[in-house]
Amino acid sequence: MSSLSSIQSLQSFLCKALPLVKVFTQPIDLLAKGTDAGFYRLIPQMVVQVNCEAEVVAILKQCRSLNLPVTFKAGGTSLSGQTITNSVLIELGPDFTRCSISADGQLASFDPGVRGGYANMLLAKHGRKIGPSPASISSAKVGGIVSNNASGSSYGIVTNSYHTVRSMRLVTASGTVLDTGNEASRAAFRQSEKGLLEALSGIRSQIMANPLVHDKIVHKFRLKNTTGYGMNSFVDFDDPIDIYQHLMVGAEGTLGFISEVTFETVVDHPEKACALVFFKDLREACKAVMPLRQCEVSAAELMDRNALRSVESNEGMPAMLKTLPDDCCALLIESSAATREALDTQISDICHHLQEVETLYPIAFTFDRREYNTLWKVRKGLFTSAAATRPKGTACIIEDVAFPGEVLGEALVSLNELLAKHLYEGTVMWGHLLDGNIHFLVMPDFKEPTQMDNYKAFMHELVHLVVNRFDGSLKAEHGTGRNMAPFVEAEWGSEIYSLMKQVKQVCDPDGILNPGVLINDDQNIYSKNIKPLPVANPLIDDCIECGFCESSCPSRDFSLTPRQRIVTYREINRLKGDGRYREAARLQKQFDFSGDESCATDGLCAINCPVGINTGKLIKELRTSEITPMGERMAAFVGSHFAGSVAMARQMLNGVWYLNRMVPDSVMHFFASGLHRLSGRRIPMWNRYLPKGAPALDYTSAAGATGQLKVVYFPACINRIFGVSVDHRNKQSLTEQTITLLQRANCAIIYPESVKKLCCGMAFDSKGFKQQGMVKLKELEKALLEASDNGKYPILCDMSPCLLRMQELMDKRLKLYEPVAFTLEYLKDRLQFRPVRQKVTIHSTCSNTKMGLDDRLFELASLCAHEVVRPVKTGCCGWAGDKGFNLPGLNKSALRHLKEELPSDVEQGFSTSRTCEIGLTLHGGISYQSILYLVEEATVVS
DSSP states (O other), X not given: OOOHHHHHHHHHHHHHHOTTSEEEOSHHHHHHHTOOSSSBOOOOSEEEEEOSHHHHHHHHHHHHHHTOXXXXXXXXXXXXXXXXXXXXXXXXXXXXXXXXXXXXXXXXXXXXXXXXXXXXXXXXXXXXXOSOBOTTTTTOBHHHHHHTTOOBTSSSSTTSHHHHEEEEEEEOTTSOEEETTOXXXXXXXXXXXXXXXXXXXXXXXXXXXXXXXXXXXHHHTTSOOOSSSOTHHHHHOOSHHHHHHHHHTTSTTSSOEEEEEEEEOXXXXXXXXXXXXXXXXXXXXXXXXXXXXXXXXXXXXXXXXXXXXHHTTSTTOOGGGGGOOTTOEEEEEEEEESSHHHHHHHHHHHHHHTTXXXXXXXXXXXXXXXXXXXXXXXXXXXXXXXXXXXXXXXXXXXXXXXOOGGGXXXXXXXXXXXXXXXXXXXXXXXXXXXXXXXXXXXXXXXXXHHHHHHHHHHHHHHHIIIIIXXXXXXXXXXXXXXXXXXXXXXXXXXXXXXXXXXXXXXHOTTOOBSTTSSSOSOTTGGGSSBOOOOOOOTTTTTOOOOOTTGGGOTTTTTSXXXXXXXXXXXXXXXXXXXXXXXXXXXXXXXXXXXXXXXXXXXXXXXXXXXXOOOHHHHHXXXXXXXXXXXXXXXXXXXXXXXXXXXXXXXXXXXXXXXXXXXXXXXXXXXXXXXXXXXXXXXXXXXXXXXXXXXXXXXXXXXXXXXXXXXXXXXXXXXXXXXXXXXXXXXXXXXXXXXXXXXXXXXXXXXXXXXXXXXXXXXXXXXXXXXXXXXXXXXHXXXXXXXXXXXXXXXXXXXXXXXXXXXXXXXXXXXXXXXXXXXXXXXXXXXXXXXXXXXXXXXOOOHHHHHTTOHHHHHHHHHHHEEEEEOOSSOOOOOOTTTHHHHOHHHHXXXXXXXXXXXXXXXXXXXXXXXXXXXXXXXXHSSEEEEHHHHHXXXXXXX
């Protein structure tokens, strides 16, 4: 552990020299940010968030002078203990995300903070993608992908990071910058780092002079192999700068910092198909390896019976999975091509080559995009899904080995026998079969005294089985980390291991870069600092802290992410369980804001989570437990006097609106900010797009109304409160506009009885008033059943978040629609669309995303406007009900990239949530309104 004085000296330096750098020293931040997806835990003493190369250079130089070890963290999806430390953690910030793509898409440069999934979205329009394809690609960042030499489901090693990186910018341990794609930088580096390059050339000379060493390196890298350093760099290249660049790939941050990577991208064929093929056992499945290697196969992903069992209840999975025999396993086989004709030929070839392999069912490829995406989503989330099956409170250790294809069947049978010998029942096995790359879980309960000894014995026997019996790789793609550091020498032999230690000494002579990872003299490091995963709450006990949820969280750059909330909540409960109440109370106090108050509870984390964990539900549950009797009574009063409360809110909005007409915006902002702060954020924060009150309309039932289509229209309470804002071209409220549109489409509008007092209850539920929220929901449900004649007529709600809650909790007889799906299903053929000559943008709300309506929103907008822009970096807006008023920083952080994503000629934006539209307008620089305004503008009577 680093000395306190050195940490204090670094903090003092950062405050003076780099005041814009974020420095985290609070216990909650150290715990939460210090966590990764692996099964180890160390708590850093300081976390420093960097957003550019210059900051890294300055920090590395200072840490070197103070002899402070540093560890780099990108997406934190590493599985072998690569991104944890008890010293200084350097975390990539949200602005370290520049991208540059060549006109043809063949070369693409990315900052280390760019997520792999985002990189592929940018490349998609060129029909290209980056070569590495780890299961975590949507969450993993480029810096981590390259630092671990990720490969994933891409068949073979030719498209991994090592083989597709064309150049990089890197920072050495001494703070020197090298751009390998720039000749001037290379020349300068040869002068400034002459000793380093000469030493690397010397290591190469030793390798080339020893045929046994040379040939072993060549042989070992025919398989996937990330055990130790990429010593093939010395065989494949002779220029020491090229050697250094390729050593950085898979070095896990132990040889330098990667500040930019340029990839040679690979073709992403538009035509794809996949098949889930079942075999009687693992040995039979392995017989498919050699025939499939002769075919055009993009991937062949193995799932054993326990793996299939862990996902058999997932939405979209074949029902027959539950009836498969115990020894059965499956391959998810994918093929892709430029044309459908070519793909059909490839599939026929695959089926032909597998004729001699026994399958349980005929091979059937699917071309359906939805089925394809479902199968691949399940496969990519298999680690988390499998880990969720472990007994609660046990450890979750993932291993990652590779065997030559010729012995794969025998090797996997032997591996299963070894697992059974050590009583690792329920072990889940999956992997990339064409590469012989297999992952498996062991789930020991280290609370039992004998379990650690059993695990140690297992690991030593595993090393013998992989290395000595089957000439395989101990780590194929997950990186060495702390997990396999003690066994690198066992795989490579003492001579090559000695050369690896020379590499570390040459590139990091002071040993400050991620010490203990990849090279470690502690033979028991793999069994130390095991991460606790205590039982805390059934809503989150299945979580293994993989971090897949983080990329969609609106608070990820503001407070905590879903993973970090779970980590902190677990620790609070663990401390209480150990009787450490004072520590738990301190952490709880920090969690009240960072974990609870700043959570948008939008539930998008559940979409990315392979086991559907919705951290927002946990937070809502915590809010419910904190409700006071006084708060309960107030909520009940508002609920039972809802019509009056809505009317009062309208009048208050009108008062503020007319005051703002007389007082300049700057003055309004000054006094509003003061009141907001003085009230402890209880008084909502004003902004210039705060609307005036909606007109009080006469909602009468349409009994006897004329019209070809009877439609029940429920105006959400927020739209009965909010009228137009200063930016709105149309002076009608959304409710008025919707009525106009429905009448144009010859619809007979039916309003629920006593609509003015109705509410879906979401406003209550999100604040923890679960009981009152359900009372309001049931009132609305009863009224809608009556109005729709028990579900006979479709129901339109003009606010998508409200509609989602209704859809999830109401009587399934009700045909419930938000604006997008309703318009496309019921109004599209009743109206004539005349697209407006505008370039517009759209924003899919969290609710629409969860309902799978993103593409349908684009479809509808495309019917209404000549060009539609879809921002890809901006997700949930973070308004979160009333958070945009009470915690505006959350909304600002969530939409920090919106304006830069919008072309200058975009005129308007459209969405399906009135409150979200206020925040989008505030931070997007253009006016956002409901999509129904655009539909009304672009249509006439058919």
